[in-house]
Amino acid sequence: MEQLFNALLITEQDGMYVKEIKQVNTNQLPDNDLLIRVKYSSINFKDALSATGNKGVTKKYPHVPGIDAAGVIVQSKVPEFAVDTEVLVTGFDLGMNTWGGFGEYISIPASWAVALPDGLSMQEAMCFGTAGLTAALSVQALLKARLVPATGKVAVSGATGGVGSMAVAILAKLGFDVTAVSGKEEDGFLIDTLGAQSVITRESFTQRYNSKPLTTPAFAAGIDTVGGAILSAMLKATHYGGTVTCCGMVASADLNTSIFPFILRGVSLVGIDSVQAPMQLRQYLWQQLATDWKPANLHALIQEISLTQLPEKLDAIYQGKAKGRYVLKHNTDS
Structure with a gap:
C-alpha cells in the first residue's frame, strides 16, 4: 500500500x-x-x-x-x-x-x-500516553511497597508537567493526599483540576528539605520526575521505610545526596523506565488506566x-x- x-x-x-x-x-x-x-x-x-x-x-x-x-x-x-x-x-x-x-x-x-482496552478511547489513551504510563509505573511501585492513603502524604515533583500531572491525578483518584511540587506559582490547576491537596514551589521545597543531610520526615513516599536537588530533597524528607521513584532528569542527571535516608530510615529509591517495560505489565497498567485509575x-x-x-x-x-x-x-x- x-x-x-x-x-x-x-x-x-x-x-x-x-x-x-x-x-x-x-x-x-x-x-x-x-x-x-x-x-x-x-x-x-x-x-x-x-x-x-x-x-x-x-x-x-x-x-x-x-x-x-x-x-x-x-x-x-x-x-x-x-x-x-x-x-x-x-x-x-x-x-x-x-x-x-x-x-x-x-x-x-x-x-x-x-x-x-475496553473503557478507553483512542483520545483517552493519548491523554495518558507515555507520560501516563510512566506515572502508572511510578504509582504501581508505591503500591507494591504497600503504600495506602492512610500511610501519609505523597510528594510529586514536576507536577504541572506530563508525568507529574498524571501522577497527581491518578494518586488523587486513589484517595491519596498529594503535595504537588512545581516551578510554577499557580495552584488552581494543581488543586482544582488535578486534585492535589497542597502545593509547594520548587524553590521552597529544596530550601526546606535539602539544607541538611537528613531533614524532618514529611512524606510517606514520593514520585520525582525532574531529578537533581528536588530528588535529593525528596529522599531526605521521606518517612522511615518509604519509597521514592525517579523517572526524569530535566533538572539534572546528577544526584548529590547523603546516604542517611537509606541507612537511617530505610528509604528505597526505585528507578522507573517506560520505554522497555514488559508487555504483560503494560497491558495490566493500561487496563488499570482504563478503569480504576482513570481520573473522572x-x-x-x-x-x-x-x-x-x-x-x-x-x-x-x-x-x-x-x-x-x-x-x-x-x-x-x-
Whole structure:
C-alpha cells in the first residue's frame, strides 16, 4: 500500500533543525508487521528533544517524532492483530529512530502494540500516553511497597508537567493526599483540576528539605520526575521505610545526596523506565488506566491540538512552559 500522508518532518539544514509539515509516503516507512493509521498522538519532552536535533534521542534525520500513537491497523502480517483493530503504542523505538506518531501513519513490529482496552478511547489513551504510563509505573511501585492513603502524604515533583500531572491525578483518584511540587506559582490547576491537596514551589521545597543531610520526615513516599536537588530533597524528607521513584532528569542527571535516608530510615529509591517495560505489565497498567485509575476529569487535563499547532507546542514543552498534556488529533477522517 502506498499512501501520501501529512507529518511533522524534522530536517537538518546548515546545522539547524527545521520543523515543517510535509506530505510523505508510506513507502518511506520501514517494512514491519503492522501499518497503523494514527488518529491521535501526544507530546512529550523526548519529542521536543528529537525535534531540536538531540542525537541522544534521534540519530538520523529527516525524522518524524512522536513516541506515542493510537490508531487503527490498516495492514497486518501477523495473526495476533487483525485489520481494523484499535491499538496504542508507546515507547520502544517509536519516535526515536523509527518515524512516530506525528505522522498520520506508522509502521511497527507487532510486539510494540497494545490492543486498546475496553473503557478507553483512542483520545483517552493519548491523554495518558507515555507520560501516563510512566506515572502508572511510578504509582504501581508505591503500591507494591504497600503504600495506602492512610500511610501519609505523597510528594510529586514536576507536577504541572506530563508525568507529574498524571501522577497527581491518578494518586488523587486513589484517595491519596498529594503535595504537588512545581516551578510554577499557580495552584488552581494543581488543586482544582488535578486534585492535589497542597502545593509547594520548587524553590521552597529544596530550601526546606535539602539544607541538611537528613531533614524532618514529611512524606510517606514520593514520585520525582525532574531529578537533581528536588530528588535529593525528596529522599531526605521521606518517612522511615518509604519509597521514592525517579523517572526524569530535566533538572539534572546528577544526584548529590547523603546516604542517611537509606541507612537511617530505610528509604528505597526505585528507578522507573517506560520505554522497555514488559508487555504483560503494560497491558495490566493500561487496563488499570482504563478503569480504576482513570481520573473522572481526564479530558480537563489535556489540550487537544492540530498538526499545525504542533511546532509551537513542542517549543513550549522544550522551554518548560507547558501545563498538563497536549494531545495531537490527526485529520484522518477523509
